[in-house]
Amino acid sequence: MSVGAVVFDIGNVLIEWQPERYYDRAIGEERRRAMFAEVDLHAMNDAVDRGGDFAGEVAACAARYPHWAEEIQLWHDDWGRIAGPAIPGSVTTLEALRRAGVPVLALSNFGLAPFEIGRRAWPFLDSFDKRYLSGALGMAKPDAEIYAALEATCGHAPEALLFVDDRQENIDAASARGWQTHLFTGPEDWGARLVAEGLLPPHWQAAP
Structure with missing residues (x-):
């Protein structure tokens, strides 16, 4: 047809859409690898994709991993630079x-x-x-x-x-x-x- x-x-x-690339620039590749190994950021993003509240999902994830909280919060606060070009x-x-x-x-x-x-x-x-x-x-x-x-x-x-x-x-x-x-x-x-x-x-x- x-x-x-x-x-x-x-x-x-x-x-x-390459979040790892953004985090390599923002916090360095070694720290990015450590964070992504511990924190399932893609699962967090999947919850947002399925209708979850963007700010709320990111904040909840940051609260579960307080030692990565600042870095996780970037997913929300700097999303315009994580996505693209x-x-x-x-x-x-x-x-x-x-x-x-x-x-x-x-x-x-x-x-x-x-x-x-x-x-x-x-x-x-x-x-x-x-x-x-x-x-x-x-x-x-x-x-x-x-x-x-x-x-x-x-x-x-x-x-x-x-x-x-x-x-x-x-x-x-x-x-x-x-x-x-x-x-x-x-x-x-x-x-x-x-x-x-x-x-x-x-x-x-x-x-x-």
């Missing part, structure tokens, strides 16, 4: 698809408060025809329910969705529902896939 809509993941597809080549594909009139959707594990920070930093996050954010839905990839929530209201058959994500488990969950998929390894391959699908012309990067 031809593609009716393109579904973008956000983290590590449109915006870099944007991945220019991927943002360009999003903009080109919009110019071409192709519906573009977002399906992302993203907390609501962090997303509002992101919108101020990266206006292209308002470019989607519809957004399906885990923080708003109370569910997250790769749970089947979040894919079903998108299918229920996006106006396209599952087989007409082309989904790009950087995590294999998220791709597998979409494929199991009949979605077309692309495992993101870089904007060049992603752009080539869009050309191969006939969604962008061969020389789309030169288009005004």
